[in-house]
Amino acid sequence: MEELPDGSVLLVTWPTAADFASEAARQAQARALVHLRPELDFDTVLHTLRERSATLAPVEPHFHPDVAPLLSRTLDGFAISERQRKIAELNVWQPPEPEEWLPADAALPSDLEDPQSVLAHYGYLSERLVALLHSEVPSVLQETPESLTDADVYFWSEDFPKTRLREAIDEHAVPAVGAYLGEVLVRHLGGRWIPREKLEESQVLVGQRIWLPFVRARRYLQSRQSLLEHSLTQLYRVAERHRHGPPSSRR
Structure with a gap:
């Protein structure tokens, strides 16, 4: 026991701080507390301390x-x-299995007269996500699978769907996230964009599957929980796993 300068007292109930949650240490703590506060019941105090230990068990x-x-x-x-x-x-x-895919033979052909200009637009949208996140998530500059996870963590930590205006998310964030995800699929999995007039119909062909990154982005940015259930990390991992697989069919 040590008296402190402000008149309070430091009472050490166990010699090693790392063992504060052990059974013997909890009993010593309970005895000390009941001694200082006689109105408390020893068994009740000990039960509460044991519950705390269980909560902290690795x-x-x-x-x-x-x-x-x-x-x-x-x-x-x-x-x-x-x-x-x-x-x-x-x-x-x-996490639920990604549903934002179709067999390659179900791909919609491009319905654009100038697909190259739309591909350039996807690049522009992807760069908007980089502009939005690069200060907090520098890895987005690299457009790697790891940067997808970094973006997931950022959006989740910020509770992005709740702390930003829904109109701004739908108008700006969803297209930017979808384009960025698609660009990573193209760059690292050998994917190929199949551009469409409607953004959500735009596809990335990877192996025997086509992926719908803008559909994924819309589901992803609905809530904090959906950031985990429809993460960018998971979709990339699944696309990578099926890249060289046999032709797929929807069940």
């Missing part, structure tokens, strides 16, 4: 592999007292 992450890089970084957004419980929840959580 949980090994076993996240879904397609979104593990994303989920592991969202944990920083939770208080230490909540983190282990959140890991346990995320260990059993399964």
Whole structure:
């Protein structure tokens, strides 16, 4: 016990701070608290302390592999007292399989007279996302799979769908995110744009599947939860996995 300059007292109930949540340490803490506050019940206090220990007990992450890089970084957004419980929840959580694809033989042909100008427009839209995020997410300048995860983390940390105006999201963010996702598919998976007059019909052919990045972006930016359920990280991982697979068909 040590008296502090302000007149309070520091009471050490266990010699090693790292063991504060052990059973013996919790019993010592309960005895000290009940001694200082006789109106408290020892068993009740001890039960409460044991519950705190259980909350803080380490949980090994076993996240879904397609979104593990994303989920592991969202944990920083939770208080230490909540983190282990959140890991346990995320260990059993399964993101829905991406639905923004069709078999390659179902691809819509381009309906544009000047597809090259539209491809240039996709590049412009992608650059708008870079302009929006480059200060907070420098990796977006590289247009890599890792930058997709960095963007996922940023949008989730900011609770972007809730903290920005819906009109601005639909008009500006959705096209920019969709174009950026498509550009990464083209650059790193050998994809090929199939431009369409309607933005959401625009496709990227990767192997035996066509992907609809603008449809994904719209679903992605609906809510904070949808940022995880329809992440850019997951779609890229699935597209990568099916790049050299056999012809696919929708079930």
